[in-house]
Amino acid sequence: MTEKLVSFDLETDLTMSLECLSDAISRISNGNDYYLKWAVIYGHNSVQSAMCLALITSDSRLVRKRDSYDAEYGDLDNVEWLYEKLRKEEFLPYVNSLVFDSHRFQKQEVCRLQTVRNKFIHQHPCSYIFTFEELMELIDFSVNIVEFLVNESERLAMTGDLKSQLEGLLEKLSTQLTNV
Known part of the structure; x- marks a missing residue:
């Protein structure tokens, strides 16, 4: 039996995360609030993949945690640190590229997205209480x-x-979110 090698890429990660987010929002629209947890997770995944794709055009090390800078691979940085890197003009790869506007995309919302996603992935979310509106705001923020x-960013x-x-996919998600 020959061994089959499998590799992954950020473009596919982003596309699949947005597709899964769309499916979760569709289920939420049909009254299945259990999918809110997954919509937040897929929203976070989408943000992380898009942020990495925006930074990787400047330098692949910008998307990885510091302890892996000297390696050819490494764990992706969290969205909070990716956000900070996307605020720095020295990491703009093209002439018309844009940094994050801190008023439009507030760091506290990025941190909140990371925190809630971590609760859903690593802990027991049943011991936390969220409002429907709170989770929908995080999902909308992600999109x-x-x-x-x-x-817009041209990055x-x-x-x-x-x-x-x-x-x-993003147009579909925007329409879905306005109908929830």
């Missing part, structure tokens, strides 16, 4: 960050097909 990175080096696919 807004990804929309900015894909549609991602994407093929036309991928950009069109992502724009279509």
Whole structure:
């Protein structure tokens, strides 16, 4: 039996996370609030992948935790640190690239997204109480960050097909979110 090697890429991660987020929002719209947890997780995944794609055009080390800078691989940094890197003009890869506007995308919301996602992934979310509105705000925030990175920031080096696919998914998500 020959061994099959498998690799992963951020473009596919982003696309799949947005597709899963869309499915979760569809289920939430049909009254299944259990999918709020997964929508937050997929929203976070989408944000992390999009942030990494925006930074990787400058330097692949910008997307990894410091202890792996000298290696060819490493764990992705968390969204809080990726956010901080995306605020620095020295990491802009292209002439018309934009940094995050700290008023539009507040750090406290990025930190909140990270905290809630961590509770859902690493702890027992049944011991925490969230409001529907609170979780929907985090999901909406996630979609807004990804929309900015894909549609406005001019930081991602994407093929036309991928950009069109992502724009279509983001448009669908925006419509879904207004109908929830």
